Amino acid sequence: MSRLRFGVIGCGVIGGLHARVLSGYAPLARRARLVAVASPSSERARRLAEETGSEATDADTLLDRSDIDVISVCTPSGLHAELGLRALAAGKHVVVEKPVDVTVEAADRLIAGARQAGRALAVISQRRFDPASRMLRSALDAEEFGTLTSGLVEVPLWRGQSYYDAGDWRGSRALDGGGALLNQGVHAVDLVQWLMGPVVEVAAHTALKGHHGIEVEDVVTASLRHAGGALTSLLATTAAYPGRTTRLTVHGDRGSAVIDNDELTWFHAAGPEVDTSAYGAYGAGNQAAERRPAPAVEQRDASGLLPSPHGDQLLDFCDAVVEGRAPAVDGEEGLRALRTVLAVYEAARTGAVVQVAPTPETSTAPPAPMTTEPA
Numbered sequence: 001m002s003r004l005r006f007g008v009i010g011c012g013v014i015g016g017l018h019a020r021v022l023s024g025y026a027p028l029a030r031r032a033r034l035v036a037v038a039s040p041s042s043e044r045a046r047r048l049a050e051e052t053g054s055e056a057t058d059a060d061t062l063l064d065r066s067d068i069d070v071i072s073v074c075t076p077s078g079l080h081a082e083l084g085l086r087a088l089a090a091g092k093h094v095v096v097e098k099p100v101d102v103t104v105e106a107a108d109r110l111i112a113g114a115r116q117a118g119r120a121l122a123v124i125s126q127r128r129f130d131p132a133s134r135m136l137r138s139a140l141d142a143e144e145f146g147t148l149t150s151g152l153v154e155v156p157l158w159r160g161q162s163y164y165d166a167g168d169w170r171g172s173r174a175l176d177g178g179g180a181l182l183n184q185g186v187h188a189v190d191l192v193q194w195l196m197g198p199v200v201e202v203a204a205h206t207a208l209k210g211h212h213g214i215e216v217e218d219v220v221t222a223s224l225r226h227a228g229g230a231l232t233s234l235l236a237t238t239a240a241y242p243g244r245t246t247r248l249t250v251h252g253d254r255g256s257a258v259i260d261n262d263e264l265t266w267f268h269a270a271g272p273e274v275d276t277s278a279y280g281a282y283g284a285g286n287q288a289a290e291r292r293p294a295p296a297v298e299q300r301d302a303s304g305l306l307p308s309p310h311g312d313q314l315l316d317f318c319d320a321v322v323e324g325r326a327p328a329v330d331g332e333e334g335l336r337a338l339r340t341v342l343a344v345y346e347a348a349r350t351g352a353v354v355q356v357a358p359t360p361e362t363s364t365a366p367p368a369p370m371t372t373e374p375a
Contacts, residue, residue: 102177210239
């Protein structure tokens with residue numbers, strides 16, 4: 001077993017999480033090592049490096065280092081493809097935070113660059129690695145819910161005006177790409193597609209209600225039609241004071257489930273012998289306690305997120321590099337979520353029902369890295 005050597009570009013909230021997971025998540029200790037972090041702010045890089053036992057540097061120096069195998073890109077969204085392509089050109093594997101970028105064209109360039117370089121590319125979508133999400137996916141794969149009929153996605157967050165004022169890139173079309181949906185809600189969009197199938201058609205509205213001086217929305221509602229015919233209702237906002245937890249609901253004609261704040265709070269699946277022709281249970285019969293994964297004893301990061309889902313996705317990435325396969329959430333998966341979000345924006349802009357362009361399955365398995373560090 002060998003360890004991949006990581007460098008993190010971006011030392012803000014999410015870059016700090018990556019660095020802390022890489023340096024402190026025990027299951028990763030034999031698979032990965034954080035070497036260095038980089039930021040335009042030398043002081044921010046220094047503080048994060050001291051906290052995580054790594055080196056502080058700048059992006060150019062980090063990309064040129066021969067003792068780094070993987071670059072984790074945690075910069076403003078509109079820089080993901082640019083920095084990812086530079087990392088690929090330097091012979092590195094690449095992990096980019098969500099979203100893959102802010103335009104399809106940029107995402108396509110990054111995906112093509114990884115394919116040409118023969119390097120692994122992953123897009124962070126850590127909610128797929130939550131135990132509750134994995135359990136629900138297994139139940140859906142086993143068709144325990146029968147025919148999927150509908151879903152509900154709620155991302156009711158609060159970000160004060162100071163959040164957008166803190167960085168010039170926040171709330172800008174060039175670097176943020178979008179607001180409540182592309183920045184905060186894209187995780188939920190990816191998760192509902194992973195569970196219920198690709199979205200093929202959308203209708204939507206957006207608004208800017210709780211903030212000022214930004215170019216993007218702070219409220220979005222949408223109706224999504226999945227390839228299998230099921231419908232999902234979506235709300236994402238950063239103007240819901242004081243903010244509530246993200247909730248995802250999946251309904252079928254033989255079962256339903258609710259994941260709230262990464263935890264399974266409701267689950268019911270009718271067994272094969274159950275007659276569902278009457279009126280149902282009116283909310284009774286919650287089987288979540290029987291299905292709920294054993295709770296992990298871990299504290300949320302300073303970012304508010306649990307470290308293990310990011311850690312488990314990075315573990316999958318390390319496995320993918322060593323095994324010469326695509327990561328579980330590769331560039332194409334990131335592009336699928338981006339296409340759906342952009343279709344929502346187009347539907348809101350035009351008032352029309354918009355078709356979501358399909359994402360081709362063209363990922364190629366990268367080789368193992370040429371140099372790694374013994375565990």
